[in-house]
Amino acid sequence: MSDWADRLSAALNRPGPGSSDFDLNPEAVLPPNRKLRPAGVLVPISLVEEEPRLILTKRSSALKHHPGQIAFPGGKQDEGDANVTEAALREAYEEIGLPRDLPEVVGLLPAHETVTSFMVTPVVAVLRENFSVMPEPGEVEEVFSVPLAHVLDPDRYSVQSRRWRGQRRYYYTAPFGPYYIWGATARMLRGLAARMTE
Template sequence: MPTRKTVRDPVADLLAALNRPGDGSSDFDLNPDTVLPAGRKLRPAGVLVPISLVSGAPRVILTKRSSALKHHPGQIAFPGGKQDEGDADVTAAALREAQEEIGLPAHLPRILGHLPAHETVTSFSVTPVVAVLEQAFEPVPEPGEVEEVFSVPLGHVLNLDNYIVESRIWRGQRRFYFTVPFGPYYIWGATARMLRGLAVRMNG
């Protein structure tokens, strides 16, 4: 099985990957003994997976959340959030949140499609909205929520060899999860799991 995908035509490769069949993912993928409550209700959310094609090799834009936040402080995340009443769908939610969090104009991303939804431990059904950016923009982190906006090479997160399974104690039980570190950035949890889902499709 190939572990690395050379992105010759990133848009064509991404479109092909997004059109491949496959199931969704969850924070519990590596924890098969977890018993989820029957009839649980998940809140819809959308995150943008912005892939910049502006210069050089394609890069995925990510954020580092503020360490002052109550939930997930300091974690690496995609721009995005829960779907509000005013959002037409999860794509609209992802675009709105990206504009608020990193100053990305809503008209700039070219939406290519969606990855299957990812269920989080916080009871969200998160839809990754994959888009390419063909024009540069100046990121403006939202004060108090986003500490940093940065990017990683798309090739790095498409290399399945770069993913590591780690664990920690969470609510009294050992929880396993994927990580895909890059330089000083520790990318883990839901973000790493969704990126790995894209990598599997791109290497399929």
């Protein structure tokens, strides 16, 4: 376990392109003067158990945007946040009760552009201690974990599609048991998997 932080850090320091919700949809026409809002999400990897596990959330079904979807804890950068890392740590505390001083940040994945006009930076961190999970009722329906090995295996990913706003859109998926990991979350994890297997 002791070398996971080093392995992740080395992978994150490799040069590579960013990602977007449009990677698999090259025909999409993006507004030339679109304004992207900065956001940070935490990719918390627990090293407490025998095998490392990735902590994820299931968003509340009552939310206006992305209800019921699997997501990282995180959100938009507020004025009081020094940077996207601070935004990710603040949101993780608010959404799942993760103390801000517990995550050991090992690096950042390249920013990911979403169809909802956010530029999301995934902040990868390891956790060496357990914490009392406290889901924010208005935002988080469930907090769960999956084996890190599952999301780091490129063979676990497949490309699916559905119609969205009159067009067929393609996206990555990496389902685990009852949890359908897809969309931006799966795309960012697919980027991490690629770096870790280089």
